[in-house]
Amino acid sequence: AQSVTQLGSHVSVSEGALVLLRCNYSSSVPPYLFWYVQYPNQGLQLLLKYTSAATLVKGINGFEAEFKKSETSFHLTKPSAHMSDAAEYFCAVSGLRNSGGYQKVTFGIGTKLQVIP
């Protein structure tokens, strides 16, 4: 089985402060990991992905995430929050294939990021 746990359904940071959104995963096979961002009334946009190459992954809008196998974590960070970063962020894991060979993607429940001026 595979699963994702996002710690903190709501996170508030001041503008210019460090953003840290936590994600822990469980997977019986080497995982592929993703972070998505969703702005109100929009679809999900891929921020970054880990696919077994470099453990530190850089994404769009200044975000990055580090894959730590020993901690089964893939936390999302940004050094300095901007007002435009206010959105909901979803962590997702894939890698497990069903009996038909088709890959399953599992999403976390999401973390809403509030940026305070």
Add this chain to the structure above:
Amino acid sequence: DAGVTQSPTHLIKTRGQQVTLRCSPKSGHDTVSWYQQALGQGPQFIFQYYEEEERQRGNFPDRFSGHQFPNYSSELNVNALLLGDSALYLCASTKTSGRGEQYFGPGTRLTVT
């Protein structure tokens, strides 16, 4: 390169009616997945289509059905609509041979009254 497109953008239906939502995948993608996202919730997996067949299904009743066409586009059909079906319906496409990286469309907002 066109991304994932969905139509319509918004839809209002009455309980008991039927609805069809449409999705065109990103160029080069052959697999389409549908998700339901209720207000304040994360995306819930409905089903996935590849080669015009349903390959995986989440925990949704048979009222939810789909179809994939030879050009990889897809439809989601929901029969006998309930108030609880009101949600944002998201389509995502990927390559089945890939690493699970999905690209999402903007969604269709369905309101059932």
